[in-house]
Amino acid sequence: MRASVTTGAFIFASVLAATSLFIHADSNTSVSEQDVSKVLAVSNDVAYGEYLAGECASCHATTAVSGSNVPVIQGASSEHIAQALLEYRNGIRDNSTMRNVVSALGDEEIAALAHYFAQQTK
Ligand code: HEC
Numbered sequence: 001m002r003a004s005v006t007t008g009a010f011i012f013a014s015v016l017a018a019t020s021l022f023i024h025a026d027s028n029t030s031v032s033e034q035d036v037s038k039v040l041a042v043s044n045d046v047a048y049g050e051y052l053a054g055e056c057a058s059c060h061a062t063t064a065v066s067g068s069n070v071p072v073i074q075g076a077s078s079e080h081i082a083q084a085l086l087e088y089r090n091g092i093r094d095n096s097t098m099r100n101v102v103s104a105l106g107d108e109e110i111a112a113l114a115h116y117f118a119q120q121t122k
Pocket of ligand 1: 069
């Protein structure tokens with residue numbers, strides 16, 4: 001009996017921990033400007049962003065491809081890009097492709113990518 005109570009408490013604590021890691025945002029409807037600025041301040045390493053962006057190029061071309069649903073992100077503001085990536089990571093934006101992409105990205109990676117893409121011209 002005692003063992004199962006302990007196990008139950010452990011599972012409950014694990015679920016809580018996972019939930020707090022997953023929900024970074026202040027609300028479930030958008031990521032606040034404040035959260036975006038905090039993440040952008042984590043890294044300004046454009047070279048790291050360029051390195052990471054190798055993974056994005058297969059889908060995000062520098063010019064719009066007709067019939068494609070992939071937006072051009074080169075030249076968008078770093079705030080716009082970071083906010084979008086955080087919203088995919090938090091599940092606020094529901095797109096399975098981008099959710100898979102961002103599941104591997106920490107705040108540092110998101111910041112570096114956002115600064116890199118913001119410097120690119122369309
Ligand atoms: C397998 C294809 C694919 C890859 C790889 C990919 N993306 Fe995307 N991306 C998409 C698609 C499709 C959308 C549109 C999703 C939607 O409708 O929400 C998108 C949307 C976005 C948006 C939102 C743009 C906007 O204005 O709303 C950003 C930012 C973005 N991707 C950044 C990245 C970054 C950074 C990488 C690399 C780390 C990456 N993507 C890799 C397919 C991809």
